[in-house]
Amino acid sequence: MHASLFITCYNDTLYPETGRAVVNLLERLGVDLDFNPKQTCCGQMHANTGFRGEAFSQAKRLVRLYQDAEAVVVPSSSCVAMIRDQYPGLIDELGSPALRQEFDALLPRVYELSEFLIDRLGVEDVGAYFPHRVTYHSSCHGVRALHLGDRPYRLLAKVRGLEHVPLANSDRCCGFGGTFSVKNAEVSSAMLAVKLQDVVSTGAEYCTALDNSCLMHLGGAMHRQYAGMKTIHLAQILASTEASPAEATV
């Protein structure tokens, strides 16, 4: 099985360890992975702030870049949601029918990481070992845009040594929202405080998710408050084994 990794601008810049974990994990599962160094951003930041023209040029670039890919794996549910939910409108409004065709052909081959593992590879037990108490935050885009459902939980359940602690109000937004976190920093912080209360009260060591954006938000507050917890992308838990434990992160 061949697949192309779209790492996303966010992970490339801020969370390369998540990218390395995806590579280790998928290669361990026998996937022949490639990485196109020309990739940059899906356009989500521009689209969500109201810069449609700019978002479209990034959408067009991404569609062209991956048109020959057998499968595209993206370790970020909000970027996948951007591609699935916003590209059609952007392309119809600003692009050509030909581009729309290329996009429609590409779309079924774009997978969020947990979708790729469960729907495409058909694996739940990826052979991971992570001997910690972990709680899972259902990021907004994962739960309401991609409808990931129980996929992340099924993956977590098969990780040896891992104790999953359910998170109350798991699907409530952490308040990140991209530029929302700066444009409405105070409301964002209030939402974060409420979320963090739920997260910390699980008593878990790690909070995991399928979006490093939420995790940067939560992790930033945990660090500021000496909360005694860390965040870790699910890919890093799944990549972790006895022989090669998850890299120390955040």
Place this chain on the structure above:
Amino acid sequence: MSQPVQIHANLDPTTALPFPQAVLPVLRNPQLRKNVAHAIDVIQAKRAKLVAEKTDWQQLRNAASAIRAHALDNLGFYLEQFESNCTAAGGHVHWATDAADARRIILDLLRRQQATEVIKIKTMTSAEIQLNPFLEAAGIHAHETDLAEIILQLGDLEPSHIVVPALHINRAQVREIFARRMGLQNLSDDPKELTNAARHFLREKFLRVPNAISGANFLIAETGGVAIVESEGNGRMCLTLPQTLITLAGIEKVLPRFQDLEVMLQLLARSATGERMNPYTSLWNGVTPGDGPQSFHVVLLDNGRSSILARPKHRQTLKCIRCAACMNSCPVYRQTGGHAYGSVYPGPIGAILTPQLMQMHHAQSLPYASSLCGACYEVCPVKINIPEVLLELRSEVVNQERHHLGRFFDPMYLGLRIANLLFARAWLFHTAQWAGRLGLRLFIRKDGWIHSLPSVGAKWTQTRDLRGLPSQPFHSWWATRTKEAK
């Protein structure tokens, strides 16, 4: 009219503060935040339970969405059908282009009755046109009769929700307001006693005042009838006791057929108050001799709605049936309550409706008052894709602002324009990562984290730390690894 017409200035979109500023006092108000969070948690829990028992919930949503979309796509036809059927049943239909028009029509109708008082059913539309202060200035006192609206009116407080407008007020506050304004020094905060006080206060008005104003949950084109749902029965008093009834309704409220109510009422009660059915559902057509109001008027209000209707992507905004499920599910509203939205329509629906009603001349901060979490769309009984409309409106705000010189150098606008150039070429993006890492190094503390940043960055670091940029971005790790493998 010489006197100014104004409701609380901070609920008037033309004078309200931008959302990010308006939230500041709210966020530091413990009582308001606890009351709001508690109230919507209770409603949400009830709603979730009753939605779960409907196995056809998603089909109902699809049906409701289709009914509302069809009504809006053929709005002219159905409004005219409503007008002719309502008129045939003895009602009078008036068309109001804007708020001033509607206020004038209502005032004229009341003056014809030599009214000095009028009783009202809770109506958001009358708040939208700022009717009460206008009538007051014209010498007509409007008595609200919905329990929550009485609390707010007597306490001179602002509504913060469209279904439960006093959800930010607690029992002790209600007791204080009633004791003071009704002259009941010995009143306790027992809910039963408070309700009784309100009942006595209201009964006298129901029996005395011969004119009433209502809104409408639905107008039914096929019959010319009006439907109103409520929980207390005070609305039905207003609809049946007076001689004159004036119903104010937005033009979008029309449903094609009577049987469409079957879908709508199932969704509305569950979504709004977490009930299987509203305790009081009132339906009437025109005038019935010897029974109920003998003079019945419907004022159909446009006030910006036809400009929303004219835009295909925005039109869905008008599908709204005002159930408030969007605000009850909204994590932003849960922190802020309604006042910060600077409009009588708060929450996610307010964030898309208000700027559009204002034709994008005011309330431009509202489309950004959302983290785009999508909870509102998930619960909306008529499937308004609120995040989609928010993004449309954001793009309109950017198009309005991006060429203003002040905005040109705004760090966020500048940053996004630069980012767009960088994302067009990977080598530029990679150079920027390198430069960014160097730049941020100035701020990194010994623990490898950034605790404080200037400018826009300060908005982040005011409550969160930021890990310093890793020395090796992923793409460069991949390049090294590929080279080593060869």
